Amino acid sequence: MGSTKHKVPFGVFGIVLAIGVVFGDIGTSPLYVMKAIIGALPQSDMARPDYILGAVSCVFWTLTIQTTLKYVVITLRADNKGEGGILSLYALIRKKHRWAYVIAAVGAATLLADGVITPAITVMTAMEGLNTLVPSIPVIPISIAIIIGIFLVQPLGTSSLGRFYGTIMLVWFITLGVLGLNQFVHDFSVLKAINPYYAIHFLIEAPHTMIILGAVFLCTTGAEALYSDLGHTGLKNIRVSWTFVKSMLILNYLGQAAWIIDNPSLINVGVNPFFAMMPSWFNFAGVILATLAAIIASQALISGSYTIISEAISLNLWPNVKIKYPTRIKGQMFIPSVNWFLMISCIIIVLTFQSSTNLEAAYGLSITLSMLMTTILLFLYMEKMGIPRWGRIGLTIFFTIIEVSFFLANMQKFAHGGFASILIAGVIFFMMYSWYNGRRIKSHYTAYDTVDDAYIDKINRVSEDTEIAKTATNLVFITRANKTYSLENKITYSLFSKQPKRADTYWFINIKRTDSPYDFEYSVKTLLPKKIFRINILVGFKVGVHTDQFVHLITNELERRGVVDLSSRYPSMKGMRGDFKFVVVDRIFRNVDLNIKQRIILACYNLVKKLSTSDTQMYDIDPSFAMVETVPLVSMKSGSHDLRKLIDISESEKDAE
Template sequence: MKVKRKIFWGALITLGIVYGDIGTSPLYVMKALIMDAGGLNGLTEDYIIGCLSLVFWTLMLMTTIKYVLIALRADNHGEGGIFALYALVRNKKKWLILPALLGGAALLADGTLTPAVTVTSAIEGLKGISIGSQPWINTQLEVNLVTFVILLVLFLIQRFGTSFIGKAFGPLMLLWFSFLAIFGIVNLIHEPLVLRALSPHYGLMLLFSPANKVGIFILGSVFLATTGAEALYSDMGHVGKRSIYLTWPFVCGALVLNYFGQGAYLIKNLGNFKTTGDIFNPFYEMLPSSVYLFGVLISTIAAIIASQALITGSFTLVEEAVGLKLLPKMKVEHPSLSRGQIYIRTINWSLCICTLLVLAYFRTSERMEAAYGLAITITMLMTTILLSQYLKGKVNVVFNGIFLAVFLSVELIFLISSLTKFTHGGYVTLLITLLILLIMVIWYFGNKLRDYLSDEEEWVSLSDYKDVLQELSNDDRIPLYISNLVMLTKVDKRTYKVKRETLYSILDKSPKKAKVYWFVTVNTTNDPYTNYYTVDMMGTRNIVNLQLYLGFKMDHRVNLYLRQVVEDLIENDIIDEQPQKYTTMPGRKIGDFRFIIIQELLSPNTRVRGWQHLLISARIFIQNHSTNPIQWFGLEFSEVKVEKVPLLLKKRRIPAMEQRMILNPKDVKRSTKE
C-alpha cells in the first residue's frame, strides 16, 4: 500500500512540474492553424482532419519516441536536459561544445516568450464575457494589463521560493488534464469521424493540398504542439524518469482528445461560427456556456503553472551552465530547505524584463504564436546531435544512424517551416539567443584562450616552495598574519603547478605568515552531485593541497566544506590543533581563516592583439560585471582579501634603455682593474 501511495504522489508531483509547457499547448495550437488557413472562412473538413493528423503524429514522433522513449534513457545520474547530456559526451569530441552552447542559448531565449503567450492566451478567454450586465474585460489593453500583473507577481514571489504553492500544482494539473480530456470527448462524440486523423495519410496529403495555403510552412504552427518536449527532458531530475513513463500516457491521451475535440467542434460548426470576441479560439468556443468561466479560470491557473515551471527550469539550466563553466559565476540562493529549490536573482529579473517587453511588443497571443517556437527547434536539433553521440557504443550502429537521419531530417523540416516566423517576430527570440550565445562563447572560449596563451614561466611548482613556506611559518621575526591562510587557486594535482601570482601574494607582498597554508582547488565533475575531497600534505603538517570535487549542480560554498576538512584533519592528527585563547566557544580547536582571491586584469604589457585581445578583454569585462567571487564561494561572512594582479599573456618585451648620463652621484665606489 505504501509503495502504491508513493507511486501515486510521485505521479501527481510529475503532473505539476513536468507538463506545464506542453500541457497548455491546446490553448493556442489550433488557433494558430486557423490563422494559417486565412481565418474561419478558409477552413474545410479536409484541412481540419489534416491538421489533427499532423499534430497527432508530431506528438508521437517528437515527444513520445524521441524524448520519452529515447532521450530519457540518456540521464546523467538522474539529471536530464541539454547541459546534463553534454556533460555525458563532452569528452568524446571537442566540437560538441558548439551544439551544447547553441541549444542551451536557444532554450533560454525561447523561455522569454512562453510565459507571455500562455498567460495571454488564457486571459483572452475573458474578453467580452459579462457578469450580469458588466463585461469583465473589453479590450486587448485590459488583457495585457491583467497579464502584466500576473507575470510580475509571479516573478516577484520567486525569491521566497515556491514550495508553498508547488504542492498544489499536481492536483491542479490533474484537474486541468482531466478537463482537457472530458471536454475533448464531449465534442468528439458528435463528430467521431475526426478519428480518421489517426492515419498519417491525411497529414501528408494536407502538406500538398490546395486547401493548405501556406504549404510546408504549416508545420511551424503544428510544431507548437511539442515545444514542451525539451522541458520534459530537462525536468527529469526533479521527478525521475519512472514517473514520466507512468504519467505521459495520461497526459498524451488528454492532449490528443482535446485537439480532436476542438477539431470535431470546428467540423460540426463549419460556416456557422459565433465568436465572442475579436480572436477566435476553438479551445474556449467548444466549451458549454455553463463551464466557460471555469474553463478560463483553470486555463489561467495552468498557464501560471507552466510559466512557473519554465522559470524554475531556467534557474536549473543556468546553474548547470555555470557548473560546466559555460556561463560566468552567478549567486545561487536557496529560498527553502528543498534541494531542488534555487533562485538566481540575475536570471529572474532578466527573464522578467524580457517577458514583459515581449508582452508589450506583441500584445496579442496571435502575434506571439506567429513568433513562437523558432528558437526551440534549434534546441531540439542540437539535442539530436548530442543524443546521437551518446548513443554511440550503446546501441546498434544502424539504429543510431536511422535515429540521426530521421530526427535530423524531421527537425530540419520543422526549422525551415518555422523560418516564416522570423519576419513575424521570431527575430526577437533569435536576437536573445544570439546575445546569450555571445556571452557563453566569450566566457568559454575566453577561458580556453587565456589558459592557452599563459606563459609557461607564469607557472611554478608548489613543491619547490614548501621549504620557504615552512620557514616563513616558523619565523618569529614576522608577526602572524592569520592562523589559516586560504588561497583559492588552481593547483595541478600531478605536477603541483600553480600560478606564480599565488606565491607572489604570500611571499613578496609583505610576507604572510600563517600556521597553515591552504591551497584550495575547486574541480567541477561531469556527475551532477559529486561531493568529495582529497588532501595532499606534501610531506608537511601545515601545507595543504586541497582538491574539492563538486558536481555541476552542487553549491560552491568553500567555507562550509573547508571547516569540515579542517575538523577531519585535526581529528586524524594530520595537522596540529589551533587552540584559541580568546573565544566564545570553549574547547575550540580551529583557528581563524582569511581567504585570498586573486582577480586578474589584462595587462597592457602583452603581445596579444586582434581578435584574441578582444576575446580576452570581453571575457574579463563579463567577469568584472558578473557575480562577485566572494558571493560565489559563499564567503560573504568570512574574512576575504581580493588582490588584483596583471594578466600577462605572451609578455611583450620592452627594449632596454640606453644610459646617457648620471649627474652628481654621491660617494660612488668604483671598482679598479688590477
C-alpha cells in the same frame, strides 16, 4: 565523503509532481495551436473538413514522433545520473567531443530564450479568454501582474509548488479530455485524423503550408523543457504521466476539430476554438482554470532554466552565480539571477508584443534550433553507447528532416517577431562562448611552480619571519592546479613578491566541479606537518560551491583527528579560535601579446564576469573573510625576454616623431 542523492520517489506523489512541473508548457498548447492553424488558412478554407482533419493529424503525429518517440522514449534514456537537458547530454560525450560545446551552447541558449516567451504567451492567451467574458479587464496589466507573481513564488521550490500545481494540472488535463470528448462523442468520424494520410494530404494540398507547419509545431514546444526537467521529477514519473497527458491532449484537439467542422459559420481569424467549444455554463470556470494552467505552464521552462544554468556552470559555460536549494528533494533549486532575468524579459516581451496573436509569430523559432542541437548531441551519445551505425544515422536523419522542416517553417516568423527570441538566444550564446573561451585563454597563459622542498621551506621561513606583519592565523589560497605538488605562479607572486604573507597555517584548496550532480568528496595532503596543507575537493554541479563552509567543515575534522591546531597564536587571544583569511588571486590583462580575436574574447569575458559575479561570489566566500588580489596575466619575469623588443619599439616611435 561520498555522493549524496535525493531522489523523487516513483508513485502518486511523483506522478502528480511531474504533471504539475513538467507538462505545464505542452499541456497548455491547446489554448493557441488550433487558433494559430486556422488563422494561417485563407478565410474560405478555415473550416474545410479535410483541412481541419489534416491539421489535427499533423498535431497527432508531431506529438507522437517528436515528443513521444524522440524525447520520452529515446532522449530521456540519455541521463547524467538522473539529470536531463541538453547540457547533461553534452557532459556525457564531452571527453571525446570537446568541440561540441558550441552545439550545446546554442541549444541551451535557444531553450533559455524560449523560456522568456512561454510565460508571456500562455498567460496572455488565458487573459484574452477572460477578456471575452469580461471586456473591461485590462489584459496587459493583469498579465504582467500574474507574471511577476509566478516568479516571486519560485524561491519556494518546485516540490512545494509541484503539490499545488500538480493538483490543478490534473484537473486541467481531465477537463481537456472531457471537453474534447463532449464534441465528437456523437460522431467519431474525426478519429480518422489519426491516419497519417490526412496529414500528408494536408501538407501537400493546403495553401501557406510552411506557415501552417510553424503553427503545428507549437504543440510540441514543451518537449525540450520536458527533458530538462528530468532531474526535478524522475524518469518513471514522466513516462507514466505522459501517457495520461498525451491522451487528454489528443482528445481535446480532436474535440476542437469536431467543433470547427460542425460550426463553419462561426470560424474567423479572431475566434479561439478552445474557448468557443466550451458549454456556456462552463465558460467562466473554464477560463479561470485555463488561467491557472497558463500560470503553471511557465514552471516547466523556469525550472528547466535553473537546471541549464547549473549545468552550464559545471561545464565552464557560465559564471558561478549563486544557487539556492529550497528543498532536500533531488534536482530542486532556485537561481535568483536567472529568475529575475526571466521575469524582466517576460515583462518586456508582453509590453512589446501586446497580444498572444503577435506572440504566436515569435514563438517556436528558437526552440527548433534547440531540438536540432539535441539531435546532433544525441547522435554522438548513441555512438558512445555503441549503437550500430545504421541505427544512429537512420534516427538522426529521420529527426533532422522533421526538425529542419519545422525550422524552415518557423523562419517565416523571423520578421514578424521571431527575431526577438533569436536575439535573446544570441546574447546568451555570446556570454557562454566568451566565458568558455576566455577561461581557456587564461588557462593557456597559466604558468605553474613546483611545490618541492625548497618551495615549502620558503613558505616556512616567511611564516617564522616576525618582521613581516601577520596576515592571518589560517591563510587559505584558492588554486586551480590539479596536481598536488603544483601551484600557479600567481599564488607564488602573491605569497612572496607582491606582499609577503605570514601566517601560522597555510591551506591550498582546489575545488573541482564534476559532471555528476550530487558528488562530494575530499582528500587532504600534508605538505608540512601542522603548517602547510593541500585539500582537493570534488563537488557535484547540484551541490554548489561553498568554499568557506567546505574549509571549516574539513579543517574542523582534521583538528578532531589531531592533524592541525586551529587555535589562535596571538598571545592576547590564547585559547581562542584562530582567524581565517581567504585569498583569491585574479589575473588582469598585462604583459601578454594576444591577437585581435583573443583580445575581444578576453574583453568580453571580463565584461561578463563584471556584470554577473565577483570572485568571492563565484567561490561563495564570506566577503568579511576574503582578500581579493590582482596580478598580471603574465608576470614580468615570464615576459622579460621581450624587454629589448619593447625598447626598440619605443625608440623607433621616438624617431618617427
